Amino acid sequence: MLIKLEKATDKIIDFVGLITAFLLIVMILNVAYDVFARYIFHNSSIAMQELEWHEFAVIMLYGTGYALRHNAHVRVDFIYDRLSIRKKALINIFGTIFFLLPLALLVIYGSYDFVMDSYTSHEISQDPGGLPYRWIIKAQIPFAFIFLIFCSFNFLLHNINTLKGLEKIEPEEVVA
Numbered sequence: 001m002l003i004k005l006e007k008a009t010d011k012i013i014d015f016v017g018l019i020t021a022f023l024l025i026v027m028i029l030n031v032a033y034d035v036f037a038r039y040i041f042h043n044s045s046i047a048m049q050e051l052e053w054h055e056f057a058v059i060m061l062y063g064t065g066y067a068l069r070h071n072a073h074v075r076v077d078f079i080y081d082r083l084s085i086r087k088k089a090l091i092n093i094f095g096t097i098f099f100l101l102p103l104a105l106l107v108i109y110g111s112y113d114f115v116m117d118s119y120t121s122h123e124i125s126q127d128p129g130g131l132p133y134r135w136i137i138k139a140q141i142p143f144a145f146i147f148l149i150f151c152s153f154n155f156l157l158h159n160i161n162t163l164k165g166l167e168k169i170e171p172e173e174v175v176a
Contacts, residue, residue: 002157013151030052030055045129062147064148093160100148107141123138
């Protein structure tokens with residue numbers, strides 16, 4: 001039962017990861033266009049530059065959950081690597097429950113007024129030619145952390161299944 005639930009959540013997270021990867025391609029094309037327009041035609045668009053920042057923010061915000069699902073998040077721990085699979089799973093469960101989830105809930109709670117103030121004041125870019133509807137990008141903060149909580153649930157399932165002996169933690173690849 002837990003394995004099926006984990007696999008179902010894997011598919012959802014991977015779908016969001018696919019959308020994020022597509023957005024990365026769009027951002028690259030946007031940056032290329034902006035650089036081309038600026039240096040070849042000496043014409044630059046504030047809206048295109050802001051769109052680059054917004055795309056980057058969304059990629060980073062949603063990419064954290066995807067990285068957690070694939071165990072690709074930053075881990076600075078020389079002791080963790082030497083532990084058994086069961087001890088790693090216990091540390092992952094403990095860290096998720098006592099550090100990751102409270103932080104995510106705190107960011108969601110703390111960003112609510114931030115987003116609502118932007119929405120109710122109809123906040124727009126302060127730069128001439130900038131993007132309107134600034135609340136849309138600000139709203140991605142709580143939504144992305146809700147997604148991170150969903151990914152944390154998946155991560156917990158994976159580690160519980162590991163503790164039960166139903167699956168093993170995949171070996172991490174070393175990136176040089």
